Amino acid sequence: MEPASTASWCQNQEFPIRKLTVVFSGAVSALLAAALSFAGDAGQDAVSAHSAPVDLKPYTATYKTTARGLSLTLHRELKLNPDGVYTLTNGGSALIVGFKEEAIFRVEGSRLIPRSYVYQGTGLMSRRREVQFTEGADTVRSLYKDKWYDLPYTDTTLDRMSQQEQMRLLLLNDPTPGEDIVITVADKKRVKKYTLVYVGEETLKTPLGTVDTLHFRRIHDNPERKSDTWIAPAWEFLMVKTVHIEDGKPIEGMITAASIDGVKVGR
Numbered sequence: 001m002e003p004a005s006t007a008s009w010c011q012n013q014e015f016p017i018r019k020l021t022v023v024f025s026g027a028v029s030a031l032l033a034a035a036l037s038f039a040g041d042a043g044q045d046a047v048s049a050h051s052a053p054v055d056l057k058p059y060t061a062t063y064k065t066t067a068r069g070l071s072l073t074l075h076r077e078l079k080l081n082p083d084g085v086y087t088l089t090n091g092g093s094a095l096i097v098g099f100k101e102e103a104i105f106r107v108e109g110s111r112l113i114p115r116s117y118v119y120q121g122t123g124l125m126s127r128r129r130e131v132q133f134t135e136g137a138d139t140v141r142s143l144y145k146d147k148w149y150d151l152p153y154t155d156t157t158l159d160r161m162s163q164q165e166q167m168r169l170l171l172l173n174d175p176t177p178g179e180d181i182v183i184t185v186a187d188k189k190r191v192k193k194y195t196l197v198y199v200g201e202e203t204l205k206t207p208l209g210t211v212d213t214l215h216f217r218r219i220h221d222n223p224e225r226k227s228d229t230w231i232a233p234a235w236e237f238l239m240v241k242t243v244h245i246e247d248g249k250p251i252e253g254m255i256t257a258a259s260i261d262g263v264k265v266g267r
Helices: 003-012 014-039 044-048 162-173
Strands: 059-067 070-080 086-094 097-108 111-123 128-132 139-144 147-152 181-187 190-206 209-219 226-232 238-246 249-260
Touching: 059 238, 086 111, 086 162, 097 162, 111 162, 139 181, 147 190, 190 226, 190 238, 209 238
Parallel strands: none
Antiparallel strands: 059 070, 059 249, 070 086, 086 097, 097 111, 111 128, 128 139, 139 147, 181 190, 190 209, 209 226, 226 238, 238 249
């Protein structure tokens, strides 16, 4: 492939790579909804009933994703730093385009308290986005297309990545079925609310073996858009599979490797 052709191809792939990011960071908001649904209307009150809350464990996970003929391997990692602060990273690349993102947060009981989120396109995709949280403030600072926005903040507002770890934290402490719920995410120029519903239990075949999962679906205003997520209770509620359909084109992701606290999951 000639250099000019490579550049043209990469520019054409910006949309599917961006959508892959949405699936694993935005559309994957189904994960948090799953957590809150299982925590029930009481949410954190139910978790607080536990005398010794279960902490998040560090993990690594790899996902194979496909979109419009493009295949991309995503690597995710959650680290616990010596100061008790967590760092969650996620990223992938194809040829000379890709992305990486990072969320920093701490945990207080059953509540995740976000500090920052950064998305950085790599190669030909040089876009950068940030969300900065300040404890005690009533606004969130969000960087989008080189402009900062002040967004309204509540103690349940999260970013595109930290929401997923709030899901794991709540489900680990109280995996009790509850109601569907609306969640709040600060992203780009506005605060978004997502409604997620619990579809049911499903057994999936994965590269790591067969596993029982919980299936959740995000409700979109446009009925032609669909976002589904499957998570595995036996694997500490790690995301196993996602499928996002837009304009009739599916974007799929499947777990291919993972370890939790240094121990491999699956076979």
